[in-house]
Amino acid sequence: MSEVIEVSIVCVTLDKLVKFLVEVFSSATLQDYQIANDSTETYDGNFSMKSMIQNFEVSSNGAFYFNLTGFELEDAVLSKVGIQVVKYDNEYDLNIHFLQYEISENVAVSILRQWVCSLAQRIDASDYYCGYEPAMDASTQFFSKDAIGPLKWAH
Numbered sequence: 001m002s003e004v005i006e007v008s009i010v011c012v013t014l015d016k017l018v019k020f021l022v023e024v025f026s027s028a029t030l031q032d033y034q035i036a037n038d039s040t041e042t043y044d045g046n047f048s049m050k051s052m053i054q055n056f057e058v059s060s061n062g063a064f065y066f067n068l069t070g071f072e073l074e075d076a077v078l079s080k081v082g083i084q085v086v087k088y089d090n091e092y093d094l095n096i097h098f099l100q101y102e103i104s105e106n107v108a109v110s111i112l113r114q115w116v117c118s119l120a121q122r123i124d125a126s127d128y129y130c131g132y133e134p135a136m137d138a139s140t141q142f143f144s145k146d147a148i149g150p151l152k153w154a155h
Helices: 014-027 049-058 100-106 109-122
Strands: 004-010 029-037 062-069 071-073 076-078 081-088 091-099 127-132 141-144
Touching: 004 100, 004 109, 014 049, 014 062, 014 081, 014 091, 014 109, 076 100, 091 100, 109 127, 109 141
Parallel strands: none
Antiparallel strands: 004 091, 004 127, 029 062, 062 081, 071 076, 081 091, 127 141
């Protein structure tokens, strides 16, 4: 079993997050999705921008998890990527999960950092981290908004 590398983008703007998700769903293949929240609401499976915003807004605290194939990151097409939207106290975080062997073999950490920084700015994030899961653990990070390391991968 491969390690999981997590990108955690904190406190994002919902409409900009959904715009990103709509773009991802138009280029990658959605394999399945799961919802974990503390109520009986269910996602209606409609991936239009309007419908997704409504579904996220009416849901209680919890998480939406999307499993994708064919996710494009710069010049690499990744076979398995997980995207998680976590809602808490009407705030939203975005977590993206990559298989370590696939991301480190196909994308330089500097390219991933540029991509994450650009995405974080695009969705008005307050902070971001990348590392082995959980990415917020400073001892297992490849980078954060404010620092590089302590971990590295060669590519």
